[in-house]
Amino acid sequence: MWFVHQLLLAVLACILIAKYLKIIWKARSLPPGPSPLPFIGNLWALSFNLYPDTLSKLAKVYGNIYTVWLGHTPIVVLHGYRAVKNAIISHSEEMSGxxxxxxxxxxxxxxxxxxxNGHNWKQQRRFGLMTLRNLGLGKRGLETRIQEEAQCLVESFAAQNGKPMDTSFFIIHSVANVISAVVFGHRFSIDDITFQKLVAGNNNLVNSLGSKWGTIYDSFPWLIKHLPGPHQKTFRSKEYLEKFVKQEIRIHQENGSPEEPDDLIDHYLAQIAKTKDEPDSTFDTANLIQVVIDLFIAGTETTATTLQWALLLILSYPDIQEKIHKELDAALDASSAITYEDRTKLPYTNAVIHEIQRFGSIASVGIARCNIKDFTLDGYSLKQDTLILPNLFSVLHDSQYWETPYEFNPNHFLTKDGSFKANEAFLPFSAGHRVCLGEQLARFELxxxxxxLLRAFNFHLPEGVTKVNTNYIPSITLKPHPYKVCALPR
Structure with a gap:
């Protein structure tokens, strides 16, 4: 028995050594980074996740291009505007995977x-861009739908009669209704239980993508997929979303294809029929379902979270709210609906909106990419299919481009005479071939x-509350901590 134990220990030691040597050999052409351990890589040092603070600390040690290991898989991390720009903008095509x-x-x-990836991605993305553009040009364009939902949100706030409220429920349902109108062709009542389940399932999917369980699943899929845990709830949420979307598709099919498509599903069903005889077509029901889910998730989460940050920061800086109110009163007709073009009359308010996006850094570190072919990045030869993570948080907090990167400061987007100014390091939607598909829609919504909201209300902290927490809750998107606000009609 003693001999068997010793033999097993020897075999295990040999496996660990072999795994370690394999990692060392694989790492020889990669950028520097913390030494990985067999099987788990740097998971322990990363606290089983890729949070901005941890990645920023590693950049101070290893430079703006470094490597971390998730299990046996290396990820090249890009820190700061220059490193990210050289990759996703200067090598946009190579970095499109x-x-x-x-x-x-x-x-x-x-x-x-x-x-x-590949042909499927190119066809689906091209179709998505074209359809969003077409829907924005119709009789009920996207701007009109956003205006209607914004007014519904005002009414929801007003119904609270100035009492302390958690705005997140109202905001996320209003934003979700914008993308619902785009993909389904109609909105939902905020009291609709089915709609609430849809939004809840969407939230669970988003939260799981930035969770430790998601990272562990990626490292050990052969084991984790069969074990109980929060990730199983994620798959149930996905099944619910798929079931809901299939039902919407069925309703569209039963109603027939209209001569003037009114939503994305109408356009997609027409595209399936148009390309059914093309051998290289990727337009089918499976892709339609996932495109709808992709747009619903992306079109709800980031914009709703940004608006929650907006009200929190407005609460934190009463003087900024006062300046915005003065500018709105001086520049806008009080009876007309707000348009996207109005931002050009409101340089200070426009600067505040941009600073909210920069300071909140909603996209956190973004979604990893991989290079579709071998290429050289800042002297490092990266083989095809290397995982590369552009740290967007580090871009929006790069001290070389932002005067006070960790302070909320609208002057980052203002000239000395008060005019609005752009900043090349403002990349909240990422950049290159994988730039956010819904960037324009999100800009309109914000x-x-x-x-x-700011034209309709004065926002105040509840009685007895003197300060708010402006730290973020780390996940795939950086959310603010829960808070309550009083909305008093102006």
Whole structure:
């Protein structure tokens, strides 16, 4: 028995040594980084996640391009504007791939826009861009729909009669209704239980993508997929979303294809029929379902979270709210609906909106990419399919481009004479071939929602509350801590 134990220990030691040597050999051409351990890589040092603070600390030690290991998989991290720009902008084509993440692959089956690659991705993304553009030009364009939802949000706030409220419920449902109108062709009542379940399932999917369980799943899929845990709830949420979308598709099919498509599903069904005889077409029901889910997730989460940050920061800086109110009163007609074009009359308010996006850094570190062919990045030869993580948080907090990177400061976007100024390091939607598909829609929403709310209300802290927590809750998106606000009509 003693001999067997010694033999097993020797075999285990040999396996560990072999794994370690394999990692060392693989790392010889990669950028520097913390030494990985067999099997777990740097997971322990990273606290089993890729949070901005941890990645920023590593950059101070290893430089703006370094390598961390998730299990046996290396990820090249890009820190700061220069490193990120040299990769995703200067090498946009080479950096257009998505990694074969086990967790995301099992959730999406490689379909849709966000995670797919190659010909499938190019066709689906091109269709998505074209359809969003077409829907924005119709009789009920996207701007009109956003204005209507912004007014509904005003009414929801007003119904609270100035009492302390958690705005997150109202905001996320209003924003979700914008993308619902885009993909489904109609909005939902905020009291609709089915709609509430849809939004809850969407939230669970988003939160799981930035969780420790998602990272562990990616490292050990053969084991974790069969074990109980929060990740199983994620798959149930995905099943619910798929079931809901299939039902919406069925309703569209039963109603027939309209001569003037009114939503994304109408456009997609027409595209399936148009390309059914093309051998290289990727337009099918499976892709339609995932495209709808992709747009619903992306179109709800980031904008709703940004608006929650907006009200929190407005609460934190009463003087900024006062300046915005003065500018709105001087520049806008009180009876007209807010338009996206109004931002050009409101340089200070526009600067505040941009600073909210910069300071909040909603996209956190972004979604990893991979290079679709070998290329050289700052002297490092990266082989095809290397995982590369552009740290967007580090771009939006790069001290070389922002005077006070960790302070909320609208002057980052203002000239000395008070005019609005752009900043090349402002990349909240990422950049390059994988730039956020819904960037333009999100820009419209942030301007119209926030200005509509600020024109209607004075926002105050509840009685007895003197300060707010402006730290973030780390996840795939950086959320503010829960808070309550009083909205008093102006």
């Amino acid at each position: 998505r990694p074969n993440s086990n967790f995301l692959k099992d959730i999406t089956s490689g379909k849709g826009i966000v995670i797919s 301007v119209i929602f926030l200005i509509t």
